[in-house]
Amino acid sequence: MSVAGTTWPRLLTFAGVAAVIVVADQVSKAWVNASFGVAYTTGPAPAAALVPPTPVLGDWVRIAKGYNSGAIFSLFGQTASLFAVASLVAIAAILWYEVTRGRRASWLLTLALGLLMGGAIGNEIDRIRLGYVIDWVDMGVGTWRWYTFNVADAAISVSIVVLLLIGVFGDPFAQREAGAGGEEPAGHDAAGRDVERRPG
Numbered sequence: 211m212s213v214a215g216t217t218w219p220r221l222l223t224f225a226g227v228a229a230v231i232v233v234a235d236q237v238s239k240a241w242v243n244a245s246f247g248v249a250y251t252t253g254p255a256p257a258a259a260l261v262p263p264t265p266v267l268g269d270w271v272r273i274a275k276g277y278n279s280g281a282i283f284s285l286f287g288q289t290a291s292l293f294a295v296a297s298l299v300a301i302a303a304i305l306w307y308e309v310t311r312g313r314r315a316s317w318l319l320t321l322a323l324g325l326l327m328g329g330a331i332g333n334e335i336d337r338i339r340l341g342y343v344i345d346w347v348d349m350g351v352g353t354w355r356w357y358t359f360n361v362a363d364a365a366i367s368v369s370i371v372v373l374l375l376i377g378v379f380g381d382p383f384a385q386r387e388a389g390a391g392g393e394e395p396a397g398h399d400a401a402g403r404d405v406e407r408r409p410g
Contacts, residue, residue, distance in 0.1 A: 231328025253342030316383035332362030
């Protein structure tokens with residue numbers, strides 16, 4: 211069975227990946243928010259003084275809870291409301307693409323879009339519920355630190371890398387699935403124009 215351009219197994223996989231990311235993101239944020247003091251904030255000022263990050267793997271990985279009222283990785287400052295609206299548009303666009311085009315893509319693209327959807331929803335819940343996003347993973351060496359992030363940010367980053375690689379190098383999985391489905395790749399007519407071949 212299919213819905214528009216996608217199939218039920220693919221749509222369920224897409225929704226399942228997104229759901230796992232949302233749950234992992236929200237559970238980890240709830241734990242960090244209840245267990246650690248605020249290490250930095252671009253949002254509301256904490257009731258108590260800021261606290262230093264908590265080492266997990268020495269100085270390489272630390273927990274540094276932050277209230278981020280900007281975009282991913284605390285970019286663009288006090289713009290939570292703007293990005294809340296933008297995220298809703300992005301979530302709708304991702305869902306529309308997966309539903310209408312998912313069957314023409316590969317499982318790799320479906321997984322990437324599921325990660326992207328889950329990350330967008332995870333941070334959107336924070337923006338709507340709190341007015342800011344809770345970040346907490348701090349990685350780096352010495353004073354060289356990456357932007358503090360969360361599970362949703364990590365899922366978004368991985369999905370963007372995968373989508374960029376697909377855009378640059380193509381999607382070999384999609385080609386294999388198309389061949390397995392009995393459809394031949396597009397050929398050319400006498401004038402050199404692309405001609406779509408139908409299953410024989």
